[in-house]
Amino acid sequence: MTPGDLSAAFVASTGLDGAAITTFASGPGAETMDASDATSARIDELQLDLGIGPGWDAHATQASVLASDLARDERWPALRDACLALGSRALFAFPLAFGGMRIGAVTTYAAEPRTLDDDVLARLTERTRSASMLLLLDTVREADRDTSRNPRSRRTVHQATGMVLARFGVSAPDALALLQAHAYTVGLPVAQVAADIVEGRSRFLDPEPAATDGLGEERP
Amino acid sequence: MRATTRERELLETFVALSDTLVVDYDVVELMQLLVDRSAALFDAVSSGVLLSDAQGRVEVLASTDEDARLIELMQLERGAGPCLEALATGEVVAVPDVREVREEWSGFRDQALALGIHAACAVPMRLRGTTIGALNLFRARPGEFDVDDLAVVRAFADVATIGVLHQWAIVEADAVRTQLTYALDSRVVVEQAKGVLAFRHGIDVEAAFSLMRAHARATRQPITDVARRVVAGDAAVSPPAAD
Numbered sequence: 339m340t341p342g343d344l345s346a347a348f349v350a351s352t353g354l355d356g357a358a359i360t361t362f363a364s365g366p367g368a369e370t371m372d373a374s375d376a377t378s379a380r381i382d383e384l385q386l387d388l389g390i391g392p393g394w395d396a397h398a399t400q401a402s403v404l405a406s407d408l409a410r411d412e413r414w415p416a417l418r419d420a421c422l423a424l425g426s427r428a429l430f431a432f433p434l435a436f437g438g439m440r441i442g443a444v445t446t447y448a449a450e451p452r453t454l455d456d457d458v459l460a461r462l463t464e465r466t467r468s469a470s471m472l473l474l475l476d477t478v479r480e481a482d483r484d485t486s487r488n489p490r491s492r493r494t495v496h497q498a499t500g501m502v503l504a505r506f507g508v509s510a511p512d513a514l515a516l517l518q519a520h521a522y523t524v525g526l527p528v529a530q531v532a533a534d535i536v537e538g539r540s541r542f543l544d545p546e547p548a549a550t551d552g553l554g555e556e557r558p
Numbered sequence: 559m560r561a562t563t564r565e566r567e568l569l570e571t572f573v574a575l576s577d578t579l580v581v582d583y584d585v586v587e588l589m590q591l592l593v594d595r596s597a598a599l600f601d602a603v604s605s606g607v608l609l610s611d612a613q614g615r616v617e618v619l620a621s622t623d624e625d626a627r628l629i630e631l632m633q634l635e636r637g638a639g640p641c642l643e644a645l646a647t648g649e650v651v652a653v654p655d656v657r658e659v660r661e662e663w664s665g666f667r668d669q670a671l672a673l674g675i676h677a678a679c680a681v682p683m684r685l686r687g688t689t690i691g692a693l694n695l696f697r698a699r700p701g702e703f704d705v706d707d708l709a710v711v712r713a714f715a716d717v718a719t720i721g722v723l724h725q726w727a728i729v730e731a732d733a734v735r736t737q738l739t740y741a742l743d744s745r746v747v748v749e750q751a752k753g754v755l756a757f758r759h760g761i762d763v764e765a766a767f768s769l770m771r772a773h774a775r776a777t778r779q780p781i782t783d784v785a786r787r788v789v790a791g792d793a794a795v796s797p798p799a800a801d
Contacts, residue, residue, distance in 0.1 A: 363743030500753020
């Protein structure tokens with residue numbers, strides 16, 4: 339079993355419409371490990387792009403985070419509007435931790451506002467335990483690997499973060515924040531902005547005033 | 559997720575293990591559960607977990623039976639048997655037929671046969687290149703270990719690794735959090751370092767990766783350690799100077 343199979347367990351017999359599994363490393367290292375459908379994948383991308391959302395909160399508080407009617411929820415306005423536009427009207431996130439070790443979160447959505455009864459909540463909680471275990475196993479097993487095998491890895495974002503930190507002489511978290519702010523300003527996903535930077539199509543790293551030779555220039 | 563019976567048994571084992579880890583956890587109890595389940599699932603007459611401490615001392619942490627000869631068998635020093643071989647090399651050491659081991663292992667052979675053991679398999683417990691122990695299985699009949707079984711035994715060895723990690727977590731919470739975070743974000747840092755080098759030297763990310771890998775090899779360091787330093791601003795990793 340791989341992290342690529344994990345999200346489906348949170349959809350089966352829970353009445354939920356999708357689930358995404360996220361790992362939160364220190365600083366800017368969050369990754370989507372698995373998503374059961376395109377909407378879940380997109381919601382998780384939004385959470386990671388914006389740096390806010392129920393998954394982050396579940397991870398930070400180590401408690402479930404329930405937004406049963408997203409339209410009337412004021413916690414994450416930017417995320418909320420994007421989720422509603424995607425047809426997701428309820429979000430529920432649960433921490434993934436094992437024996438006190440925090441790993442990540444699972445974020446589920448429903449197309450209509452709904453509450454989760456005790457039975458479903460118990461089932462979901464039960465599933466977080468085996469998912470946490472399997473994620474941790476995967477982490478231990480993959481720790482020796484240079485390159486992630488996760489097809490959903492945000493490796494381009496990490497690469498662009500490195501370029502931004504080298505260009506502006508800031509820390510990795512600050513470099514990611516710059517990237518996120520830039521993406522938000524131009525209204526594109528962070529991954530898109532990052533790909534443009536890594537492939538040399540963006541002027542974001544240009545010295546000021548904009549020079550003709552960009553990326554290769556040695557700075558004094 | 560469609561699970562086979564075997565997978566279901568495994569998942570049950572994982573859940574049982576996670577129960578052990580959550581409530582009043584004791585590392586020896588966890589290892590005991592692990593060796594008992596391993597023996598049952600993989601048709602072994604005996605099973606045991608060896609752990610190496612920071613000083614390099616090796617001890618049997620749990621075993622399906624307390625027969626001193628079995629404990630001794632697992633602790634035979636490196637070069638004399640498969641268990642410490644796995645610990646020393648970090649590789650799986652399989653002995654499909656005890657009667658056919660090389661001469662240096664004759665002590666192991668005789669003692670194993672006296673215990674009714676005809677096949678053995680030692681699987682290392684690894685984290686980030688460090689081998690902290692080994693999970694050992696002993697069978698009554700000779701024969702190759704099934705590839706799928708071995709994959710599962712590896713998973714069990716990983717569980718044992720987590721158990722030990724968790725034990726460390728109780729003793730020293732920060733240390734284990736660092737280890738785990740390190741494991742979680744090591745590949746992220748490698749990607750960031752590619753970006754740093756690509757920008758700094760005006761090369762593409764693949765070339766940046768080659769550069770970093772060459773530096774890691776030349777200086778005999780793990781690539782993640784090199785990457786960490788690159789991201790922190792160390793300028794040592796650079797292309798060969800142009801003449």
